Amino acid sequence: MVVRNKDEAKREEIIRATVKLVNETGFASSSVAKIAEEANVSPATIYIYFKNKEELLVSTYVEIKQVMGRSLLKDFDETRPLRDILRTFWFNGVEFISRNQDVFQYSEQFSNSPYASLVKAEEVDRYFEPLLKVLNRGKEQKIIKEVPFEVLSAFVFHPMIILSKMNAHDDFKMDQENIDRSFTLAWDAIKF
Amino acid sequence: MVVRNKDEAKREEIIRATVKLVNETGFASSSVAKIAEEANVSPATIYIYFKNKEELLVSTYVEIKQVMGRSLLKDFDETRPLRDILRTFWFNGVEFISRNQDVFQYSEQFSNSPYASLVKAEEVDRYFEPLLKVLNRGKEQKIIKEVPFEVLSAFVFHPMIILSKMNAHDDFKMDQENIDRSFTLAWDAIKF
Amino acid sequence: MVVRNKDEAKREEIIRATVKLVNETGFASSSVAKIAEEANVSPATIYIYFKNKEELLVSTYVEIKQVMGRSLLKDFDETRPLRDILRTFWFNGVEFISRNQDVFQYSEQFSNSPYASLVKAEEVDRYFEPLLKVLNRGKEQKIIKEVPFEVLSAFVFHPMIILSKMNAHDDFKMDQENIDRSFTLAWDAIKF
Amino acid sequence: MVVRNKDEAKREEIIRATVKLVNETGFASSSVAKIAEEANVSPATIYIYFKNKEELLVSTYVEIKQVMGRSLLKDFDETRPLRDILRTFWFNGVEFISRNQDVFQYSEQFSNSPYASLVKAEEVDRYFEPLLKVLNRGKEQKIIKEVPFEVLSAFVFHPMIILSKMNAHDDFKMDQENIDRSFTLAWDAIKF
DNA sequence: GATGAATGAGTGTTCATTCAT
DNA sequence: CATGAATGAACACTCATTCAT
Numbered sequence: 001m002v003v004r005n006k007d008e009a010k011r012e013e014i015i016r017a018t019v020k021l022v023n024e025t026g027f028a029s030s031s032v033a034k035i036a037e038e039a040n041v042s043p044a045t046i047y048i049y050f051k052n053k054e055e056l057l058v059s060t061y062v063e064i065k066q067v068m069g070r071s072l073l074k075d076f077d078e079t080r081p082l083r084d085i086l087r088t089f090w091f092n093g094v095e096f097i098s099r100n101q102d103v104f105q106y107s108e109q110f111s112n113s114p115y116a117s118l119v120k121a122e123e124v125d126r127y128f129e130p131l132l133k134v135l136n137r138g139k140e141q142k143i144i145k146e147v148p149f150e151v152l153s154a155f156v157f158h159p160m161i162i163l164s165k166m167n168a169h170d171d172f173k174m175d176q177e178n179i180d181r182s183f184t185l186a187w188d189a190i191k192f
Numbered sequence: 193m194v195v196r197n198k199d200e201a202k203r204e205e206i207i208r209a210t211v212k213l214v215n216e217t218g219f220a221s222s223s224v225a226k227i228a229e230e231a232n233v234s235p236a237t238i239y240i241y242f243k244n245k246e247e248l249l250v251s252t253y254v255e256i257k258q259v260m261g262r263s264l265l266k267d268f269d270e271t272r273p274l275r276d277i278l279r280t281f282w283f284n285g286v287e288f289i290s291r292n293q294d295v296f297q298y299s300e301q302f303s304n305s306p307y308a309s310l311v312k313a314e315e316v317d318r319y320f321e322p323l324l325k326v327l328n329r330g331k332e333q334k335i336i337k338e339v340p341f342e343v344l345s346a347f348v349f350h351p352m353i354i355l356s357k358m359n360a361h362d363d364f365k366m367d368q369e370n371i372d373r374s375f376t377l378a379w380d381a382i383k384f
Numbered sequence: 385m386v387v388r389n390k391d392e393a394k395r396e397e398i399i400r401a402t403v404k405l406v407n408e409t410g411f412a413s414s415s416v417a418k419i420a421e422e423a424n425v426s427p428a429t430i431y432i433y434f435k436n437k438e439e440l441l442v443s444t445y446v447e448i449k450q451v452m453g454r455s456l457l458k459d460f461d462e463t464r465p466l467r468d469i470l471r472t473f474w475f476n477g478v479e480f481i482s483r484n485q486d487v488f489q490y491s492e493q494f495s496n497s498p499y500a501s502l503v504k505a506e507e508v509d510r511y512f513e514p515l516l517k518v519l520n521r522g523k524e525q526k527i528i529k530e531v532p533f534e535v536l537s538a539f540v541f542h543p544m545i546i547l548s549k550m551n552a553h554d555d556f557k558m559d560q561e562n563i564d565r566s567f568t569l570a571w572d573a574i575k576f
Numbered sequence: 577m578v579v580r581n582k583d584e585a586k587r588e589e590i591i592r593a594t595v596k597l598v599n600e601t602g603f604a605s606s607s608v609a610k611i612a613e614e615a616n617v618s619p620a621t622i623y624i625y626f627k628n629k630e631e632l633l634v635s636t637y638v639e640i641k642q643v644m645g646r647s648l649l650k651d652f653d654e655t656r657p658l659r660d661i662l663r664t665f666w667f668n669g670v671e672f673i674s675r676n677q678d679v680f681q682y683s684e685q686f687s688n689s690p691y692a693s694l695v696k697a698e699e700v701d702r703y704f705e706p707l708l709k710v711l712n713r714g715k716e717q718k719i720i721k722e723v724p725f726e727v728l729s730a731f732v733f734h735p736m737i738i739l740s741k742m743n744a745h746d747d748f749k750m751d752q753e754n755i756d757r758s759f760t761l762a763w764d765a766i767k768f
Numbered sequence: 769g770a771t772g773a774a775t776g777a778g779t780g781t782t783c784a785t786t787c788a789t
Numbered sequence: 790c791a792t793g794a795a796t797g798a799a800c801a802c803t804c805a806t807t808c809a810t
Contacts, residue, residue, distance in 0.1 A: 007769085026306030028220045032805060042771045044807080053805065112304035114218030121363070150364040151374045154351035155381060162350045163342065171313070172342040182343045189347060189381035198794075224780060234796045236782075245780065391790085410690030412604045416784055426792045428786080437784065496688035498602030505747070534739065534748040535758045539765060542738045543730035555697070556726040566727045573731060573765035583773085608801060618775045620803075629801065 011049045014039045018060045023102040027109050032056075058118050061110045064103050069127025071096040076130055082138045083187055089131060090160050090183045094174050097164035108165070144190045155189040203241045206231045210252050215294035219301045224248075250310050253302045256295050261319025263288040268322055274330045275379055281323065282352050282375045286366050289356035296360070336382045347381040395433045398423045402444045407486035411493050416440075442502050445494045448487050453511025455480040460514055466522045467571055473515065474544050474567045478558050481548035492549070528574045539573040587625045590615045594636050599678035603685045608632075634694050637686045640679050645703025647672040652706055658714045659763055665707060666736050666759045670750050673740035684741070720766045731765040 017039035021030040032053055036043040050056040072092045076085065097104045110116060125132075135152055138144040144152070163182055166172035174182075209231035213222045224245050228235040242248040264284045268277065289296045302308060327344055330336040336344070355374055358364035366374075401423035405414040416437055420427040434440040456476045460469065481488045494500060509516075519536055522528040528536065547566055550556035558566075593615035597606045608629055612619040626632040648668045652661065673680045686692060701708075711728055714720040720728065739758055742748035750758075 028305075031803075033803085043805085044772070045770055047806070048769065109304050112301050113220070145373075145377065147373050147377065148364065148370070150355065150358055151351075151370065151377060154354045154374065155347065155377050158350055158354045159343075159346035162346045166342055172340065178340070178343065181337075181339050182346065185337065185339065185343060185347050185381040188383075189377040191380075202794095223778080225778085235780085236796055236798095237794080239781070240794065412689075415782070417782085427784085428792055428794095429790085431785070432790070493688050496685050497604070529757075529761065531757050531761065532748065532754070534742055535735075535754065535761060538735035538738045538758065539731065539761050542734055543727075546730045546734045547726065550726055556724065562724065562727065565721075565723050566730065569721065569723065569727060569731050569765040572767075573761040575764075586773095607799075609799085619801085620775055620777095621773080623802070624773060 007049075010039075010041065010045070014041065014046055014049060014056070015060050015063060018056060019064070019102055019106045022106050022109060027113060054115065054118065057110065057115055061107060061115075061119060062123065064107045065124045066127060067103070068096060068100075068107070071100075073128070073130060078130065078134050082134055082143050083191075085131075085134055086156060086187065087183055090156075090186065091179060093157075093160045094164050094167070094179050097161070098167055098174070101168045104164075104168070142192050145192055147190075152190055156186050159186055198241065202231075202233065202237075206233065206238055206241055206248070207252050207255065210248060211256070211294050211298045214298050214301060219305055246307065246310065249302065249307055253299060253307075253311060254315065256299045257316045257319060259295070260288060260292075260299070263292075265320070265322060270322065270326050274326060274335050275383075277323075277326055278348060278379065279375055282348075282378065283371060285349075285352045286356050286359070286371050289353070290359055290366070293360045296356075300357070334384050337384055339382075344382055348378050351378055391433075394423075394425065394429070398425065398430055398433060398440070399444050399447060402440060403448070403486055403490045406490050406493060411497060438499065438502065441494065441499055445491060445499075445503060446507065448491045449508045450511060451487070452480060452484075452491070455484075457512070457514060462514065462518055466518055466527050467575075469515075469518055470540060470571065471567055474540075474570065475563060477541075477544045478548050478551070478563050481545070482551055482558070485552045488548075488552070526576050529576055531574075536574055540570050543570055586615075586617065586621075590617065590622055590625055590632070591636050591639060594632060595640070595678050595682045598682050598685060603689055630691065630694065633686065633691055637683060637691075637695060638699065640683045641700045642703060643679070644672060644676075644683070647676075649704070649706060654706065654710050658710055658719050659767075661707075661710055662732060662763065663759055666732075666762065667755060669733075669736045670740050670743070670755050673737070674743055674750070677744045680740075680744070718768050721768055723766075728766055732762050735762055 014035065017035050018030070021035055021038050025034075032046055033043050035056075036046055039046075046056060050059060072089055074092050075088055078085070132149065135144065135149065139146050159182065163172065163174055163178075167174035172178075206227065209227050210222065213227055213230050217226075224238055225235050227248075228238055231238075238248065242251060264281055266284050267280055270277070324341065327336065327341065327348075331338050351374065355364065355366055355370075359366035364370075398419065401419050402414070405419055405422050409418075416430055417427050419440075420430055423430075430440065434443060456473055458476050459472055462469070516533065519528065519533065523530050543566065547556065547558055547562075551558035556562075590611065593611050594606065597611055597614050601610075608622055609619050611632075612622055615622075622632060626635060648665055650668050651664055654661070708725065711720065711725065711732075715722050735758065739748065739750055739754075743750035748754075
């Protein structure tokens with residue numbers, strides 16, 4: 001195992017503590033002092049790794065999005081049929097969210113908070129660029145409908161996210177069958 | 193003895209101030225003192241109309257959802273074809289959100305905050321019950337796919353919401369054409 | 385039964401509420417609003433009967449001391465032997481305190497608070513004047529020791545009070561035997 | 577402000593300020609903010625040294641009782657005659673109270689407040705254990721009356737306290753003669 | 769690099785009191 | 790006479806952040 005240097009380990013520990021605390025007690029009540037305690041460091045130490053609380057929260061969000069991007073594009077293979085690519089993406093998404101509920105919930109809270117405006121959309125979207133490319137190709141090849149990317153995204157990204165969220169909250173069971181069923185709807189929505 | 197002691201107008205003013213402040217400066221930084229100032233009352237006055245901050249925020253949310261429910265079901269007519277009913281709903285939604293961005297943004301922030309768990313889902317969902325009924329009828333008549341309500345909702349409610357949100361943030365323009373285009377995707381997703 | 389006029393009844397109700405609340409929740413947390421609620425009147429009403437909170441608390445104290453004075457001097461008969469007079473007083477005291485713990489506790493809290501200095505000692509002491517007279521006569525007749533009144537009081541009033549207080553707190557059982565025993569000590573202390 | 581380690585002196589200063597303020601303006605009006613000002617620290621600093629106001633008040637009380645216990649048992653010598661031991665105790669008590677009126681008044685206010693119930697009796701009583709032992713021996717040796725400890729205490733502790741209190745309030749002068757006289761009454765009360 | 773003590777400014781909430789009705 | 794709405798000031802307490810060590 002690669003031993004990361006001491007500093008990086010501590011930084012990660014602070015981020016882990018941030019996610020845990022926000023996930024458990026919410027955004028508003030996650031003070032720097034409590035995050036520090038959860039991370040077993042002094043509050044002052046946090047200010048060595050992050051300029052201020054805002055930067056801590058933003059960095060945490062960006063790192064989550066990075067990890068999430070990598071996970072959702074696992075097994076990405078642009079040579080396969082578009083439907084298969086999207087289906088893999090859909091399954092990856094459901095799996096990631098159900099396996100990383102804390103991290104995911106943090107990102108949802110964050111992106112609905114005023115902090116969200118501090119992160120430029122591109123900084124986060126670029127992780128999904130490969131997907132964007134194949135979608136565009138699909139449009140050109142008349143495999144999927146000729147509509148703006150945002151519309152496609154509203155039927156391929158967000159329904160998966162909302163269903164996974166329900167799954168995490170036990171409001172709905174995303175078993176194999178329901179994942180498949182729901183992907184069928186997504187594909188029917190966008191296919192030419 | 194019909195003397196209205198407490199002033200309904202003042203209560204509404206406090207709620208208006210709450211929405212405005214949350215909309216402008218975010219959830220976390222909307223303190224009771226600031227809300228009071230925006231509403232031109234003393235902080236103590238707020239506690240005459242609401243037991244505590246939590247109740248203020250929850251009441252505000254519930255009232256918004258009420259209004260929203262009424263607006264989205266405007267011109268609801270269960271005798272019309274299902275596609276028309278849903279299309280009207282889709283247009284109503286986009287219009288409501290673009291006309292009531294502040295109120296809508298409040299509800300989004302609220303439902304992603306830990307306060308959300310204080311509101312029972314049914315208390316909010318019941319405003320949409322008529323829609324639920326026609327969806328069930330559509331399933332029985334094989335007009336739309338036989339999938340759980342949650343899945344339908346993920347393709348009929350949420351894409352509209354997310355697209356309207358983008359519209360509100362000027363990330364995407366929901367003009368007449370795009371509303372129509374996107375509804376087509378929604379209908380293609382769920383139709384049998 | 386004599387019907388007191390409405391006003392006086394309300395005044396008594398406010399005082400009753402004050403005693404109850406202070407007895408149950410302490411001095412500091414007994415706000416005017418809570419007293420008003422307990423008395424089933426509006427906070428504003430209290431200010432009709434009492435100039436301010438201070439006057440309410442002081443009046444309550446003085447009235448308690450009045451009642452207490454009357455109770456402790458019940459069956460007072462200056463023609464009986466001094467020892468019998470004091471013994472009756474002692475028994476009356478124990479009985480009053482055990483029967484009126486709330487009222488008594490109020491008076492103890494009050495007299496150890498800074499409010500106490502608002503009540504002139506004489507205003508309270510005068511209820512015990514008959515006792516003072518017989519004590520003085522006892523000194524002249526060489527039945528009890530020739531020491532200042534305050535010293536006598538420290539051995540005849542206060543031990544009874546402190547033992548009754550322990551009784552009320554269940555720290556000590558003031559049964560018939562212990563009342564008698566302890567009075568014997570008091571008498572031995574002061575007798576010539 | 578150059579000392580950075582947790583400062584015992586600062587803790588003591590906060591306690592001193594607490595006693596002074598309570599002594600001067602009473603229990604109820606001694607807010608954390610005022611105590612902080614008197615101690616020349618920020619209100620927030622108090623919460624570094626004490627978990628909350630309650631703990632500050634209780635700690636202050638317990639420390640006072642410690643000091644008081646030590647002072648009252650000064651020159652305690654169990655080999656001397658019981659009467660002498662108690663007489664020394666009596667004199668020590670009067671002296672301590674007259675020299676430490678502020679501290680003593682604090683303890684009286686505290687023990688008549690609802691905070692009192694937060695301190696277990698034993699935690700405070702144990703400082704007086706040696707005295708308790710010699711009193712028990714006195715009972716066995718038929719030097720003093722065979723009555724419960726509480727009764728003895730009501731005639732040996734409390735009259736001294738009440739007389740000292742009067743002395744502090746200038747209601748009564750506890751000069752050498754009066755101390756001696758009053759002790760005689762105490763001894764007459766308990767002696768066999 | 770890491771710390772814990774320190775703090776001014778803020779938090780949500782309650783206070784005693786007033787006043788129009 | 791009696792009220793409930795209204796409030797500025799205060800409450801206990803926590804905050805994000807700094808700083809000497």
